[in-house]
Amino acid sequence: MSIRLKLIVGCLGLTMVVFGLGLFARSSQQQIGTIATRIYDEALLSLSYLRSAQNSLVKLEADLRDRLDANAILKTAPRLQQDDPKQSAEIRLDDILGDLKVAADRAISPAGGQKVEEIRNRILHLRADRFVSTPAFLQTLKVIDNELDTAVEIFAGDGYRFRREVGDLIERADRQSQIALAGGVGGALIISVLLSTLIIPPVRRAVGIATAIASGKLDNEIRPSGGGETSQLLTALATMQTSIRELMAAQAASFGSQIALQNTRFDAALNNMSQGLCLIDAEGRLIIRNRRFEEMFCGGDDAPAAEAVLQDERYAALFDTGDPSGAIHALADGRRIAVSSEAVPGGGWVVTLEDFTERHRAEARLTHMTQHDLLTGLPNRRQFRERVAQALLRRRGGRNVAMLSINLDGFKAVNDLLGQPAGDALLQSVSARLLDLAGKGEFVARIGGDEFGIVKNLRLDERPDALAEGVLAALSQPFDLHGVPATVGASIGIALADELADGEAAVETLLKNADLALERAKSEGRSTYRFFEPEMDAQLQMRRKLELDLRGATDRGELELFYQPFVDVETQTITGFEALLRWTHPELGPVSPAEFIPVAEASGLIHAIGHWALLTACQEAATWPDDLVVSVNLSPVQFKNRALVHDVVGALTAAGLPAARLHLEVTESLFLQDGETVAAMLQAFREHGVGVSMDDFGTGYSSLGYLSRFPFDKIKIDQSFVRAVDQRDNHAIIRAVIGLGRAMDIAVIAEGVETAEQLAILRTAGCKEVQGYYFSRPRPSGEVAAAIRQFGTLHGRRTGGARSPHDRLAPAARLAAG
Ligand code: C2E
Ligand code: MG
Ligand code: MG
Numbered sequence: 001m002s003i004r005l006k007l008i009v010g011c012l013g014l015t016m017v018v019f020g021l022g023l024f025a026r027s028s029q030q031q032i033g034t035i036a037t038r039i040y041d042e043a044l045l046s047l048s049y050l051r052s053a054q055n056s057l058v059k060l061e062a063d064l065r066d067r068l069d070a071n072a073i074l075k076t077a078p079r080l081q082q083d084d085p086k087q088s089a090e091i092r093l094d095d096i097l098g099d100l101k102v103a104a105d106r107a108i109s110p111a112g113g114q115k116v117e118e119i120r121n122r123i124l125h126l127r128a129d130r131f132v133s134t135p136a137f138l139q140t141l142k143v144i145d146n147e148l149d150t151a152v153e154i155f156a157g158d159g160y161r162f163r164r165e166v167g168d169l170i171e172r173a174d175r176q177s178q179i180a181l182a183g184g185v186g187g188a189l190i191i192s193v194l195l196s197t198l199i200i201p202p203v204r205r206a207v208g209i210a211t212a213i214a215s216g217k218l219d220n221e222i223r224p225s226g227g228g229e230t231s232q233l234l235t236a237l238a239t240m241q242t243s244i245r246e247l248m249a250a251q252a253a254s255f256g257s258q259i260a261l262q263n264t265r266f267d268a269a270l271n272n273m274s275q276g277l278c279l280i281d282a283e284g285r286l287i288i289r290n291r292r293f294e295e296m297f298c299g300g301d302d303a304p305a306a307e308a309v310l311q312d313e314r315y316a317a318l319f320d321t322g323d324p325s326g327a328i329h330a331l332a333d334g335r336r337i338a339v340s341s342e343a344v345p346g347g348g349w350v351v352t353l354e355d356f357t358e359r360h361r362a363e364a365r366l367t368h369m370t371q372h373d374l375l376t377g378l379p380n381r382r383q384f385r386e387r388v389a390q391a392l393l394r395r396r397g398g399r400n401v402a403m404l405s406i407n408l409d410g411f412k413a414v415n416d417l418l419g420q421p422a423g424d425a426l427l428q429s430v431s432a433r434l435l436d437l438a439g440k441g442e443f444v445a446r447i448g449g450d451e452f453g454i455v456k457n458l459r460l461d462e463r464p465d466a467l468a469e470g471v472l473a474a475l476s477q478p479f480d481l482h483g484v485p486a487t488v489g490a491s492i493g494i495a496l497a498d499e500l501a502d503g504e505a506a507v508e509t510l511l512k513n514a515d516l517a518l519e520r521a522k523s524e525g526r527s528t529y530r531f532f533e534p535e536m537d538a539q540l541q542m543r544r545k546l547e548l549d550l551r552g553a554t555d556r557g558e559l560e561l562f563y564q565p566f567v568d569v570e571t572q573t574i575t576g577f578e579a580l581l582r583w584t585h586p587e588l589g590p591v592s593p594a595e596f597i598p599v600a601e602a603s604g605l606i607h608a609i610g611h612w613a614l615l616t617a618c619q620e621a622a623t624w625p626d627d628l629v630v631s632v633n634l635s636p637v638q639f640k641n642r643a644l645v646h647d648v649v650g651a652l653t654a655a656g657l658p659a660a661r662l663h664l665e666v667t668e669s670l671f672l673q674d675g676e677t678v679a680a681m682l683q684a685f686r687e688h689g690v691g692v693s694m695d696d697f698g699t700g701y702s703s704l705g706y707l708s709r710f711p712f713d714k715i716k717i718d719q720s721f722v723r724a725v726d727q728r729d730n731h732a733i734i735r736a737v738i739g740l741g742r743a744m745d746i747a748v749i750a751e752g753v754e755t756a757e758q759l760a761i762l763r764t765a766g767c768k769e770v771q772g773y774y775f776s777r778p779r780p781s782g783e784v785a786a787a788i789r790q791f792g793t794l795h796g797r798r799t800g801g802a803r804s805p806h807d808r809l810a811p812a813a814r815l816a817a818g
Helices: 003-073 077-082 085-105 110-128 135-198 200-214 229-271 291-297 306-311 313-319 357-371 381-394 411-418 420-437 465-476 504-523 534-550 593-603 606-621 636-640 644-655 668-672 675-688 703-709 719-723 728-744 756-765 781-791 811-817
Strands: 276-280 286-289 327-330 336-343 349-355 399-409 442-446 451-459 479-481 484-486 489-496 529-531 559-568 574-585 589-591 629-633 662-666 691-697 714-717 747-750
Touching: 003 085, 003 135, 085 110, 110 135, 135 200, 200 229, 229 291, 276 291, 286 306, 291 306, 291 349, 306 313, 313 336, 313 349, 336 357, 357 381, 381 399, 381 442, 381 451, 381 504, 399 420, 399 465, 399 504, 411 420, 411 484, 411 668, 411 703, 420 442, 420 451, 420 465, 420 479, 420 484, 451 465, 465 489, 465 529, 489 504, 504 529, 504 534, 534 574, 534 593, 559 606, 559 629, 559 781, 574 593, 574 606, 574 781, 589 593, 593 606, 606 629, 606 636, 606 644, 606 662, 629 691, 636 668, 636 675, 644 662, 644 675, 668 675, 668 691, 668 703, 675 691, 703 728, 714 719, 714 728, 719 728, 719 747, 719 756, 728 747, 728 756
Parallel strands: 489 529, 574 629, 629 662, 662 691, 691 714, 714 747
Antiparallel strands: 276 286, 276 349, 327 336, 336 349, 399 451, 399 489, 442 451, 479 484, 559 574, 574 589
């Protein structure tokens, strides 16, 4: 039963008890009222009517008696005789009868009423009697009077009984009120007790359980009974207790598995650390160690047990926890161990130990590698610079520093022709010879591919010539490259620190100066050494100016192509022209291609200039007789452009020139770059029908080697051989080359023929074609037509006419004269 229902039932019960007792008390009061009214209405009124009837009877008796007496003595007769005694007696009797009627009607008890009715019947009898004023009559009245007394007594008795009933009633009502009050109080008490026993204990029990649950006690016995709110509350508490218990059990289970998982992870982490790790307690005992720790200290035969590692003398220094963290200890067994220790809250230390031995070695190796050349083991350019910087710093008290920049002559040829292993062997031998040579105060390094450097400390009055000569001599001796003998030379550039300051800029300057001197040595015939001179720097400045001015020279129309004819020795007719670049600088005037072509190559401008030359030459040649070829020089740098073949074909197409009428001149230096790419491009030219000539043949180191690698159409014997053709060696070389060409079916042309004598010798040697000032200097395009007219072509007729100022004598006449 719900609490509300219980309260409602309790209150209703209480109300009903009080209401019932009220009703009870009220009925007693009503009863008392009724009785009181009857005492008044019936007992008193009927008694008074009875008394009134008795009085009338008594008077009637008295009157009649008087009348009887008068009759007897006749003295009072007149008045009596005046009215009828019977009539007046009847009137009186009627009154009495009326009063008795009222009294009878109001009689309380039937006995009273019956008595009065008896009396009335006697009176009615009497009224009918004619003989009033008779003693009998009077006697009857007397009897009636007595009976009236009896009636009064009965009525009075009834009244008294009433009064007693009222008294009883009042007493009873009073008792009932007391009973009602006591009943009400008792009922209320009973209901209160009932309510308190029904509602409060379960609620109190629920509160107790809730408090217990709240305080963490979860094994409360909860027994919900009945179906009220307290039962629901208890059911809810039971559910709550179960839920909390389950939740806690689940949490405990998951916490347990988490701890297990964490332990596994912790173990995995600990044992997979690359560092050794141990935990030492405040008493210096080993508490935890990982696998790496055991590997580090418990591996060998004489190794201590893990627990004894801390006490082992060999490792004492590692576990001296007062040691600053991160210190690296060198152990007696050669290992290097970095230790870092950290105090643990609550006492003890965590010590991590890292074996740096390998890393230390690797670092040392790496340092060596970053500072040395792998192939030769010599210090590299980086270390060389550092040494130069140090040498500059230390040259105090009248000392000087010299830097030698040594470049091998022909290293590329060795590499290309004998293979890279031979090239490597050469570099290693060179480095060995240089080291042999270097004395105290001399530092040797490999500072580039085939470039070596030496720093030498000098007295101020000392010169490094002896060293340079020694290097040249040492490197000019034949090398044995895996059984193949090879001879290379070297060029050396030397820079002296002299007044140079210290620091990076000075190192830079010294390196640059040595390089400039090296360039000079190379350009002056190699196998020699040159000191840096300030004018070399001026030349560098000039090159920079030229480079700047060369940009846009084509657009400004400053570049031009001159054409120098090839002449057939037999017929003395023109077979074609070589296109040669000319630059008229706005301030400097004509600049030699020997000067500006290297600048164009170094700056990359050669691509645009070379392309322009190709287009222009092809267009010019298209206007010539169709048995004449045009020969265009290509720089090795142009071969770095993959579109070169495409450009060449494009130039032919644009000019409408047959491919066979175009020749491309390349020099041996072309083969210093990627051989396969170059060969593929040359092959592509041939496949398009374009001729390829090898220019300046004989100035390189392995001209013959290159000939065998690519089928050239023409060899151009360098003018240096022609110029001194009268020397026996040169003569022999020229004859050999001509013979070679014939054997290999390659045309041969001699460049730089200036004299009839040269021409005659060449002719005798079997040279079929020549080029040189003897016949014509390079001419502007405007003069080409005249030259063609003058010399004629093999198939065309010579037209004769004026010769160019350069060609003062007819070649035929010269020949005849020679
Ligand atoms: P090269 O290709 O060997 O050209 C021949 C050089 O010898 C030309 O010099 C020419 O004027 C010169 N020469 C011709 N006959 C005689 C002679 O009888 N005696 C003397 N002493 N010299 C003679 P140039 O025109 O000064 O050209 C020099 C070099 O510049 C050329 O040598 C060539 O390598 C390069 N060059 C010229 N034009 C171009 C070009 O358009 N492109 C490229 N890449 N190089 C060019
Ligand atoms: Mg040429
Ligand atoms: Mg040449």
